[in-house]
Amino acid sequence: MKRYTWIFVIFLSFFGLVIGPQVPAAPAAQPIIVGVPTSLGFLEGKEGLRAVEMAVAEINAKGGVMVGGEKRPFKVESIDIRDAAPGVPVPEALLGIEKLILEKKPTALLVGPFRSEALLAGMDLIAKYKIPLIGSIAMTPASEKKIEENPEKFKYVFRSSLDVTGWVGLLVGTMKTLNQKFGFNKVYLMNQDVLWARGTAKGMEGWFKKSGWQVLGHDEFPTGSTDFSSGLMKTRALGAQILFTCFDMPQSGILVNQWKSMKVPALMTGFISPMAGQGAWKTFHGKIGGLLNAVFELGNIGAVKYPPATRFHNAYKKKYGKYIEAGHGPAPSYESVYLLKDAIEKANSLDADAIVAALEKADRKGVMGRERFSPGHQVIFGVDPAKTATGCFFQWNEKGQRIIVYPPALAEGEIQLPPWMKPAK
Amino acid sequence: MFWGTVVYAVVNSVSLMLVALGFNLTFGISGVANFAYGAFYIGAAFLCWIFLNTLGLPYLLAVIIAVLTTTVAGALMYRTVLVRVRGQSLSEVIATFGIGLAILELFRYLGFIGFEYTLPVFEDKSFMIAGVFIDMQRIFIVIIGSALVIGLWLFTHFTSLGLAFRGIAQDERTALTFGMDSDRIATLSVSFGAGLAAIASTVIIPLGTISVSEGYDVLIRALAVCIVGGLGSTGGVILASFVIGFAERFTDTYISSHWTMIVSLAALLIVLIFKPSGLFGKQKELEERI
Numbered sequence: 001m002k003r004y005t006w007i008f009v010i011f012l013s014f015f016g017l018v019i020g021p022q023v024p025a026a027p028a029a030q031p032i033i034v035g036v037p038t039s040l041g042f043l044e045g046k047e048g049l050r051a052v053e054m055a056v057a058e059i060n061a062k063g064g065v066m067v068g069g070e071k072r073p074f075k076v077e078s079i080d081i082r083d084a085a086p087g088v089p090v091p092e093a094l095l096g097i098e099k100l101i102l103e104k105k106p107t108a109l110l111v112g113p114f115r116s117e118a119l120l121a122g123m124d125l126i127a128k129y130k131i132p133l134i135g136s137i138a139m140t141p142a143s144e145k146k147i148e149e150n151p152e153k154f155k156y157v158f159r160s161s162l163d164v165t166g167w168v169g170l171l172v173g174t175m176k177t178l179n180q181k182f183g184f185n186k187v188y189l190m191n192q193d194v195l196w197a198r199g200t201a202k203g204m205e206g207w208f209k210k211s212g213w214q215v216l217g218h219d220e221f222p223t224g225s226t227d228f229s230s231g232l233m234k235t236r237a238l239g240a241q242i243l244f245t246c247f248d249m250p251q252s253g254i255l256v257n258q259w260k261s262m263k264v265p266a267l268m269t270g271f272i273s274p275m276a277g278q279g280a281w282k283t284f285h286g287k288i289g290g291l292l293n294a295v296f297e298l299g300n301i302g303a304v305k306y307p308p309a310t311r312f313h314n315a316y317k318k319k320y321g322k323y324i325e326a327g328h329g330p331a332p333s334y335e336s337v338y339l340l341k342d343a344i345e346k347a348n349s350l351d352a353d354a355i356v357a358a359l360e361k362a363d364r365k366g367v368m369g370r371e372r373f374s375p376g377h378q379v380i381f382g383v384d385p386a387k388t389a390t391g392c393f394f395q396w397n398e399k400g401q402r403i404i405v406y407p408p409a410l411a412e413g414e415i416q417l418p419p420w421m422k423p424a425k
Numbered sequence: 426m427f428w429g430t431v432v433y434a435v436v437n438s439v440s441l442m443l444v445a446l447g448f449n450l451t452f453g454i455s456g457v458a459n460f461a462y463g464a465f466y467i468g469a470a471f472l473c474w475i476f477l478n479t480l481g482l483p484y485l486l487a488v489i490i491a492v493l494t495t496t497v498a499g500a501l502m503y504r505t506v507l508v509r510v511r512g513q514s515l516s517e518v519i520a521t522f523g524i525g526l527a528i529l530e531l532f533r534y535l536g537f538i539g540f541e542y543t544l545p546v547f548e549d550k551s552f553m554i555a556g557v558f559i560d561m562q563r564i565f566i567v568i569i570g571s572a573l574v575i576g577l578w579l580f581t582h583f584t585s586l587g588l589a590f591r592g593i594a595q596d597e598r599t600a601l602t603f604g605m606d607s608d609r610i611a612t613l614s615v616s617f618g619a620g621l622a623a624i625a626s627t628v629i630i631p632l633g634t635i636s637v638s639e640g641y642d643v644l645i646r647a648l649a650v651c652i653v654g655g656l657g658s659t660g661g662v663i664l665a666s667f668v669i670g671f672a673e674r675f676t677d678t679y680i681s682s683h684w685t686m687i688v689s690l691a692a693l694l695i696v697l698i699f700k701p702s703g704l705f706g707k708q709k710e711l712e713e714r715i
Contacts, residue, residue, distance in 0.1 A: 041637065043539045085638050193683060219677075222686040224642050226633060229433040230677035233557060237426055250540060254633035261551040261560035274540035274634060283541045283634070285549070325539055 031075035032065060032350065034340065035106030035131075037097045039084035039114040043273070044137050044248075044329035048111040049078055051330040054319055055337035065341050067348060074337070077104040084114035086223045093118045094125055101129050107350050109133040110336045111329070116140030116195040119157075127153045130352045132359065134339060136161040136332035139196040144376025155356050158377040160339060160368075161332035162296040162391050164196055166381030167271075168203040170294060171244075173383060174269065174393045174406045175208075178242065181415060183425030188240035188266065189218040190231045190247075190255070197246040204244060216240050221247075228255045229262065236264045241424060245270035248328075253284065260287050265421055267292060269393075276300070276327025281400035289398040290418030292405070296391045299331025299367035300324050301402060303392070305410050306385045312367040332379070332389075335366045383407035429557030430678045431671075436563045438670025439570035440629055444643055445650035445662050446573060447621030453657035454594045454614035457507060457517050459499075461525030462622055463644035468528055469495040469623030470635040474542050484545065492623040499619025503612045511611065529640045542635040544627065562631050569628050573621070574663065590614065594657065649689040653696045655706025664704055668692065 036052055039045040056074040059065065064073040081096035082088045093113060100106065109126070112135035113119040119138035123146060126133050133156060135143075141163050147154045162170075178184045187208055191201040201218065208215050216238040219231040232255075235243050243266040245255065253274040269292040274280060276295055280288060295301040301324075302310035312334060317323045324330045339362050340355070347354035364371045369385030382388030384407070393406040395415055403413040417423060444466070451459045459465075469491045476487035502524060510516035546562040553559075581587035592600040593610045601607055622643075650669060654661025672688045696703060 041533045041538055046538050086642065219682040221682050224638075225682070225685065227433065227437055227674070227677075229557075230430065230674060230682060233426055233429045233433075233678070250634045250636040250638070253540060253543070257560075257632060262558040263551065277540070279539075279541045283543050285543075285545060287549075325541070 029064065029070050029072040031073045032067070032344070033075050033077055033104055033106040034337070035100045035104055035109045036076055036078040036111045037081045037100045037109060037113070038078075038111040038137060039082055040078065040080035041082060042084040042114060044326045045080075045084065045111065045114055047324055047326045048136055048329040048333035049076075050320055051316065051324075051334035052076060052110055052337055054316060055334045059337065059341055066345050067350060074341075077106060081113065081118070083118040090115075090118050090121045094122050097122055097125060098129075101125075101131060106131060107344075107352075108340050108355065110340070111136050111333050113138050116142070116199075119143055120146070123154050123157055126156050130156060132156045132340075132343075132352055132355050133158065134336040134359070135159045136336055137329045139164050139167065139328075140199060141165045141376075141378075144374070144378050148376050155377070156352060158339075158359055158373060158379075160336045160371065160379045160389075161329060162381050162389075163378050164199045164203065166378075166391065167200055167294070167296065168207070169381070170296075170383075170391050170393065170406070171200070171204055171270070172207055174292070174294075175204075175211075175213075175242070177406060177415065178267070178269070179211075179213075182241075182417065182423040184241040184267070185212065185424070186214045186216055186238075186240050187242040187244050188216045188231070188235040188238065189244045190228065190235075191218075191220055191245070192225075192247045192249055192252070193220040193222045194248070197248070200246045201244070223249050224251060225249075226251050226254055228258050232258055232262050232264050235266050236262070240266045241421075242266055243268045243270075245272050247271065248273040250274060256284065256288055256291065263420070267417065267421060270294065271296070271327065273327060275396070277325030278323045278402065279325050281396065286400060288396045289400075290416075290421075291396045292393055292415065293396070294327060294391060294393050296328040297331040297368045298385060298390050298392065298410070299334065300327055300329070301392065301394065301404070303385075303404060303410050304412050306369070306390075308365070308367045309385075331367050335364070335368060335371060338366060339364060339371065384409040426678065428555035430674050432555050432557055432559060433563075434671040434674035436559070436566060437674050438667040439567045441646060441650050441670050442663055442666035443566065443570045443573065443621075443625040443629065445647045445654075445666060446577070446659075447618040447625065448647040449651050449654070449657065449659060449662045450577070450621060451614050451618030452651065453659070454590050455503075455611035456514075457503075457511075457611065457615055458514070458521070458656075459615060459618055460518055460522035460644065461502065461528065462521075462618070462647055463640035463642070464525035464528035465495050465499060465619040465622040466626040466643045467532065467635065467637060467640035468498070469626045470544065470630045471532055471537055471542065473544055473627055474635060477544070488627045491627060492620055495623035496616050496620035500612050500616035502619075503615040507615065508608060508612075511608070525640070525644070529637050533637045537635075537637065540634050543633070544631045544635070546631045562628075566628055569624070573624065574659070577659065586613070646689065649693050652703055653689075653692050655703025658703065658705035661703055661705030665692075668704075 060073040063071040079096050079100045081093040083093035114137045116138045189201050191197040217234050252272045271294045275293045298309040299312045302313040343355045343358035346358040368389040371379050380388045392404050394402040394404045404410050405415045448462045473487050473491035476482045548561040551558045551560040589605045650665045654665030669689045673685050676688050
């Protein structure tokens with residue numbers, strides 16, 4: 001009997017050590033595919049994808065998304081649709097989105113097109129395949145209008161980032177502050193000739209005129225422009241106090257260099273993408289002091305008065321070794337993953353219509369503030385992160401620090417005029 | 426405002442000339458339309474950035490090594506690829522375009538995306554000229570651009586290698602009978618063209634940032650200037666640069682910056698309609714060919 005016991009033990013040991021590990025484990029939960037079709041060759045797209053991957057890694061580390069009684073991990077599939085590159089036609093970008101949908105069969109799409117033109121054209125494609133999209137770069141409010149006009153068809157399109165309407169709101173608040181504090185009321189507008197920037201400049205021009213400001217001129221520069229001297233000469237000659245800017249192309253850094261070298265005595269205020277990140281101080285050799293620039297969503301910049309934004313900002317740096325440089329895109333891309341996770345868990349299904357219904361009811365306190373969708377499927381932006389998602393204006397000081405100056409709920413300091421400028425009152 | 430516009434138009438014209446000189450030199454001598462030109466331009470800037478920021482070399486040394494490396498890369502491209510398709514224009518265009526695409530997209534793939542890639546200006550000062558402030562870097566562009574044109578003229582008129590360049594450009598078969606090695610000269614012309622792209626890049630890029638997409642824009646601008654001026658004609662390139670350069674800045678100031686990009690393309694179209702060989706083009710006019 002003892003002999004049989006030993007044989008039994010040896011057999012079990014052999015089974016456990018050699019055969020045991022070869023017995024297939026319980027099948028791993030099937031991943032939920034999230035597609036990221038965007039312009040990966042541009043900063044906003046590249047950092048947007050990284051932010052999505054960061055959120056996915058966090059969620060997967062906690063087991064994944066609870067759906068149908070099991071926890072399933074997210075898996076990211078990305079494609080570079082190059083819609084931000086000059087000269088790339090919109091249909092080519094849409095082909096990239098369609099390829100991702102057909103080949104990878106994602107449950108949802110995140111980040112999405114860079115250019116508003118591509119987003120608008122892509123809405124029909126999204127409607128055709130009925131896949132929820134939470135965009136976080138393209139900014140046109142026209143998408144919201146389309147959704148409100150035909151909700152049944154376009155209900156799959158959402159946006160977690162700031163749109164032009166919210167951006168104009170942020171600008172108006174800052175301009176009012178400049179007017180009240182310094183008496184400035186003469187403005188020259190310069191913008192990139194793309195849909196979102198045109199929309200912003202047009203909206204602001206209307207507001208300036210209605211509010212009694214003098215609009216001294218307005219120039220639109222095609223994408224890829226490398227000389228802004230004519231606009232700057234006019235700004236100087238006409239005596240503008242504010243130089244309003246709206247650009248997202250890499251070449252827009254030249255505008256700031258020229259503004260400095262031509263000693264244009266107007267406060268540059270608006271959005272120039274290369275100026276948004278912490279690295280801009282080093283990149284532009286410390287020559288950007290005084291510049292007022294926007295960051296479209298909290299989290300892309302840390303905020304003393306809103307710790308979740310700082311936590312995300314620092315966590316990104318810890319993971320990737322570099323701070324976020326884009327002023328637009330990464331934070332809402334990160335939040336999109338959590339919004340999607342919450343919606344899937346709430347719907348307890350991967351069905352597109354169920355996810356859409358859950359997204360419409362989303363109410364999350366995230367890194368940008370409180371995040372809820374409007375009837376046009378746009379995350380509502382305002383000036384207090386306790387109530388809405390929030391962007392901000394900061395000013396580069398001469399020590400190379402970004403000081404948030406607007407909105408008041410987040411302000412870390414007051415707007416300071418550069419030494420070569422005087423208040424008008 | 427008028428004189429200010431003239432000052433910036435001169436700078437713009439010389440920038441265009443700098444950008445187009447290398448492309449024109451290569452085509453004028455060897456007949457190779459180097460569509461990898463924009464990639465050499467951006468490649469040189471990235472190399473300079475790497476030498477400066479990663480290896481910590483002094484700026485001047487970084488610029489010199491970047492220019493020399495790009496010059497060698499141009500020669501290598503000719504000896505390894507172009508020599509096999511020499512004389513087949515379409516194959517040359519496809520080969521160089523493919524190489525350019527591969528170089529540019531490799532930089533993108535390697536993560537050279539973002540705004541942190543800049544080169545410092547040579548000297549951080551600005552001066553008042555004709556009632557408008559202009560920075561020292563733009564003055565350097567004008568000085569270096571003018572020096573390059575004069576240097577090229579002296580090189581092609583007073584050195585044996587330069588005379589060989591002109592000999593091959595004028596009549597390759599006759600030059601061969603005089604013992605000139607056309608493959609060697611073609612290698613050098615592609616190489617010098619790449620080197621000129623690198624010089625243009627290290628002088629112009631300190632005004633802005635280095636971005637992959639700029640490589641494609643530079644190629645289009647170089648092509649537009651060369652076609653308007655007449656492919657292969659240095660005088661034509663200079664004239665075309667000034668025509669386009671002035672037209673762009675005056676359009677900016679007196680019409681609308683919205684139309685600036687169209688100026689060079691419109692010039693291209695008009696010249697192609699009325700003078701298909703370009704302003705100073707040496708190739709046969711359409712009617713002559715027929």
